Amino acid sequence: MSFVTESPIWRPFTQHALQPGAFKIARAEGAWLEAEDGARFLDAISSWWVITHGHRHPAIMQAIREETERLDQIIFAGFTHEPAEALARRLVALTPPGLDYVFYSDSGSTCVEVAIKMALGFWRNRGEARTRIVALEYGYHGDTIGTMSVGARSPFNAPYEPLLYEVSRIPFPSRGREQETLDALERACRDRPAALLVEPLILGAGGMLIYGADTLAEMKRICARYDVLFIADEVMTGFGRTGTLFACEQAGVVPDIACYAKGLTGGALPLAVTMCKREIFEAHLSPERARAFFHSSSYTANPIACAAALANLDVWATGEPAARVAALCDMQATRIARFADDARFSNVRRLGIVTALDLNVADRGYLATIALDLMRVFNARGLLLRPLGPTIYVFPPYCIEAAELDLVYDAIGEAADCFGRSA
Ligand SMILES: *Cc1c(COP(=O)(O)O)cnc(C)c1O
Numbered sequence: 001m002s003f004v005t006e007s008p009i010w011r012p013f014t015q016h017a018l019q020p021g022a023f024k025i026a027r028a029e030g031a032w033l034e035a036e037d038g039a040r041f042l043d044a045i046s047s048w049w050v051i052t053h054g055h056r057h058p059a060i061m062q063a064i065r066e067e068t069e070r071l072d073q074i075i076f077a078g079f080t081h082e083p084a085e086a087l088a089r090r091l092v093a094l095t096p097p098g099l100d101y102v103f104y105s106d107s108g109s110t111c112v113e114v115a116i117k118m119a120l121g122f123w124r125n126r127g128e129a130r131t132r133i134v135a136l137e138y139g140y141h142g143d144t145i146g147t148m149s150v151g152a153r154s155p156f157n158a159p160y161e162p163l164l165y166e167v168s169r170i171p172f173p174s175r176g177r178e179q180e181t182l183d184a185l186e187r188a189c190r191d192r193p194a195a196l197l198v199e200p201l202i203l204g205a206g207g208m209l210i211y212g213a214d215t216l217a218e219m220k221r222i223c224a225r226y227d228v229l230f231i232a233d234e235v236m237t238g239f240g241r242t243g244t245l246f247a248c249e250q251a252g253v254v255p256d257i258a259c260y261a262k263g264l265t266g267g268a269l270p271l272a273v274t275m276c277k278r279e280i281f282e283a284h285l286s287p288e289r290a291r292a293f294f295h296s297s298s299y300t301a302n303p304i305a306c307a308a309a310l311a312n313l314d315v316w317a318t319g320e321p322a323a324r325v326a327a328l329c330d331m332q333a334t335r336i337a338r339f340a341d342d343a344r345f346s347n348v349r350r351l352g353i354v355t356a357l358d359l360n361v362a363d364r365g366y367l368a369t370i371a372l373d374l375m376r377v378f379n380a381r382g383l384l385l386r387p388l389g390p391t392i393y394v395f396p397p398y399c400i401e402a403a404e405l406d407l408v409y410d411a412i413g414e415a416a417d418c419f420g421r422s423a
Pocket of ligand 1: 107110140142199233235237262
């Protein structure tokens with residue numbers, strides 16, 4: 001049986017008393033996961049937002065195989081290697097102009113931690129004691145103590161609250177109320193914070209909440225006016241999700257520091273980068289060792305992961321992913337449109353390849369069991385969807401076909417028949 005219940009594994013974000021088992025996947029290809037007994041799941045959330053083109057993209061798998069003939073992990077202080085050098089050069093050329101330095105790490109949380117440390121180090125080395133971070137309501141930046149602190153407070157991080165540091169929180173710029181956000185940012189900037197940290201254009205774990213490119217651009221202008229560093233957490237939005245390669249492009253924004261992780265290797269291997277402007281790097285240049293940037297992960301710039309990322313960038317360079325993303329945006333737009341006036345849903349929305357809608361249910365809380373009920377219904381139909389509370393979202397890999405997407409939206413309609421109610 002491919003449903004494992006007896007296991008010593010403690011799984012992430014899982015209440016084992018309510019979710020005692022897990023499907024045991026033996027094979028993945030394209031948009032599909034296949035269990036040991038042959039049961040198949042359409043991966044409509046790209047395995048938690050990491051897979052971009054599809055599972056096991058042949059060119060990326062080939063690059064991984066080839067790199068294993070040359071290198072495994074090597075120390076990255078005092079030593080370097082061609083996959084890391086080549087990838088850094090390619091990323092500098094590909095990302096918004098001015099992001100001239102690349103710091104390697106291994107996960108989204110870590111690259112955000114690095115960004116925060118860079119910002120604080122920048123100010124300290126300049127002789128200004130700026131340590132406060134400004135962050136958006138509903139934001140999510142990871143699950144370490146540092147990134148939980150900048151993220152939204154919720155039942156998920158309540159036990160750790162005493163350890164979380166204070167941040168200046170500004171309201172989410174919901175449609176029609178953008179000015180409140182901008183005013184709050186301006187007020188926060190007057191206190192001379194170190195940086196503003198945002199997920200550009202769409203807040204992922206906060207519930208796939210979308211806001212406009214002009215608001216993002218205005219936030220950047222305010223930061224520039226007050227000399228506050230602007231950090232873009234593109235961990236989720238990077239590599240095509242919002243319709244462009246990076247979300248900041250749509251706002252013409254060049255962040256001072258940018259974080260990329262999920263999707264950097266096409267989702268095949270863990271790798272992350274924090275990129276920054278020259279002045280941030282140079283603020284750490286000094287004859288004094290104490291001014292160096294003190295951060296390292298054991299697996300910094302893993303050569304095999306870097307080779308996977310290089311292969312991923314080669315795939316993007318063919319132009320094919322951009323064309324697929326454009327086609328997928330259209331397919332998503334037509335499919336989500338059928339729920340636009342459906343009274344069982346609210347906030348029917350789309351940005352790039354991501355669609356989301358909120359099922360009208362009595363309990364809208366974070367811990368509402370509706371998400372688990374919905375998940376079970378979707379799983380039983382061979383679909384991997386994982387609602388965020390009552391928010392159902394579709395976040396497919398770019399290889400998904402029209403007929404496969406139809407399976408997803410038919411299931412969403414039927415789930416609403418089971419659980420939804422008119423607002
Ligand atoms: C997933 C995510 C992270 C954390 O990434 P991990 O690799 O899971 O540590 C950080 N920021 C955003 C916006 C994310 O979506």
